Amino acid sequence: MNMIVTPASPATPNGTTRPQVRIVIVGHVDHGKSTLVGRLLHETGSLPDGKLEMLKAVSARRGMPFEWSFLLDALQTERDQGITIDTTQIRFRTNSRDIVLIDAPGHAEFLRNMITGASQADGAVLIIDALEGVRDQTRRHGYLLHLLGVKQVAVVVNKMDRVDFSDLRFKEISDEISAHLQGLGVTPTAVIPISARDGDGVAERTDRIGWYKGPTVVEALDRLEPARPLEALALRLPVQAIYKFDDRRIVAGRIESGSLIAGDEIVVMPAGKIAKIKTVESWPVTPVAGRQGAGRSVGITLDRELFIERGDIIAHADAAPRETRRLRARIFWLHDKPLAKGDQLLVRCGPKESRATVVAIEKAVDPGELESRENKAIGRNHVGEIDISLSNPIAADPYTENPRTGRLVIEVSGRIAGGGLVLSVDAGQRAVPVDIVPVESALRPDERSARYQHNGAVVWLTGLPASGKSTLAKALERRLFTNGGSPILLDGDTVRAGLNSDLGFSAADRSENIRRLAEVATHLARNGHIAIVAAVSPAREDRATARRIADTAFREIHVATPADICEERDPKGHYKKARAGALASFTGIGNDYERPEAAELVIDTSTRTVAEAADEIEQMLKTTGVLFDEVVDLAANI
């Protein structure tokens, strides 16, 4: 059945628009939220024709007196339970505003729904029963409004008819809630005495509240300001994805703050790599000129190929977010199991995710209680301040500097379990990115390829230990060099002895090992050399990262010598040690090697000679455009 239709249409036929303000109504259960909403819809002429009469008829059929809250009780399950159970978005108009009302229910069980609603709101109405006064849930909701960053809060003291419209009772409640909210840094925009059931104070100042001189609820809503523009802040473009549907490499995301335009110098955080925006892509017309501001979902291309990942943040080089592995945050917790020191979590900051550990719980309170009790763990529906250590570096801002990139959510078992504000960021030791100025080579790629007779490439040899990777790599290196080319060998073990000597053999360290190899190899390839990488690289995910980094220059060769033959060869004695239990994380017998699914070439060295295998690699490099054919018109390359 249809309960609410929307006569409000923000885009009117003649193209004019009215400011739209999203509000949430919060407060203790039974303090009259649904009644207020029903009354507001009626007072603003927002009910469908006949709806009121229909509901009155339904009430009569069920032998119940009509209640304004019936308007919202659209679901049978709700009527059965006697509580509104979830966020409903309803629209109505005041004089100068289109109001989107996110009806957040007050039942304690459904705090997560209140948060879902309030996180989208520009303003809030906090409702208090004049008879019952300020309750736990009232305080808790006030606290959450503060945590969620809702600054415009109007307080209504409802059911004034139950206290004979006493101005003294009103003042008592008004003082108490104002003090509570101001303690959180929130100044109420108005405190309004009303009777939602009878209509006093909702759209009209009736005689019964003749002593009250402030705005009515409708007037207070009309004064709410739409969300503050974020464009004045520094540029933050969190990367959602990199698309290569055609020959463009488009970095896609939504501008959370600031603005950008083609030609801007940008830095990709947390890596700190520098580039320039080449174009802003769009559809159906592309590229687009002009500045793009906060709120736009955009796609940009850069003037150079950088390794960029989902979750990176693009900023202007002189105003970048901090790179960190350590955060302090003020959070609210929604999970059944209390959050404790040492807990393992998943933290999301925009599209970025990182595994994390709770290093310390500094504060844990029930915001509903008057006195703060310090606890070791943060219970369900409570708030607290925590120290988090992240397993991957992320780019973040304190929320005081940027409300969009200064907030995070916490997931437990794939489900959102909490969220909060970043209080402070421990900056890493990375050089300030503005000092990093990549120097472009003085040589053009075609000058090099004319000399070497090949394009730059990353030839990646993956396979079990002793499968023959290093032997093949050396043979290939010799052959390319003999033909006048510029091969450079990057052997996994050799690089581990120097550049990667700080890394061990955990999954994370192996990933980092591969990332560094890929970055170095890609740099060589970009400068026209053929980087030959020989590394076990057992994880498919890590090789996929290497391919992303090297991009079109990547040629994967799976050296697929059978495992038993590899173990039999064992030139470095690793298999023997591993069998004896002295090499715990040795790929081949302990760890699983994940075979490539789409390598450019697969070679089994047990069935061919080294020279034959090198022939096959050379052939593959020719057919995939790395090596030029013997007869090359040199003039064509000049």
Next chain:
Amino acid sequence: MHLLKDNSGADGRDSQAPVSQQIPVELTAPSMDHLDQLEAQSIYIFREAFARLKKIALLWSLGKDSNVMIWLARKAFFGRLPFPALHVDTGKKFPEMYRFRDHYGKEWELDLRVEPCPPIDAVDPTLPPAARSAARKTEGLKMALGKYGFDGLIAGIRRDEEATRAKERVFSPRGLEGNWDVRDQPPEFWDHFNASPPQGAHLRIHPILHWTEADIWAYTKRENIPIIPLYLAKDGKRYRSLGDQDITNPVASTAKNIDEILAELEQTKVPERAGRALDHETEDAFERLRVAGYL
């Protein structure tokens, strides 16, 4: 989007202006209107769904909402739909709808998968007739899910159409049977979506949940998105919402173009789905359908 307008400075500048003023330096971006904001939010949702789920499809009902959705997806992915468009076909749609599907499926280069629904006998006989008819679609959807193993289905529902839809999340988990547990929905805030359905279950993704009927029409007009002519008045009647032929009725209207539809929506207090029989059978028929996995 209006983005191109910003470019006009290059051609339209005053030739009398001093040279320093001719350099088109723009310090502020053009402000976003209401439709720009809706569009940007929908594009964000599409990109999140594509990034976080493994195998998704868009449910194309051929109606105005799902056509806007396809348009938004093409904006998100720079002209193409990088996943299949699924039409769960009851076989009872209007001929105009089938013509529209066949024409634009090709023109928009969609990876179109048309999936049939089971016969009416296979559907819960305790449901009222129209709801039972609609429930066929739910069964057809379950069969398609089983066939392809999608972990996410993109659906064009809107919060304003119907009260039970107002309860929805943007990323809405469905149980193993495709069912919706309205009482145990995860929290969703700050555009962080719960994107990890349990093994074998799937997510419904709702990129236009925050749009209204008037938004859909205003955007359709602005972007010049094609529509099925049944939405425009003929002989004093038009369809506001399109479903199966036998359970969808036109409403009285004289609106012959989108401007007139928008003017009509300004005035009307008749709900959008008034012509959809299944909404009116019993107070809870629609909710029962949705709990069972209907859109």
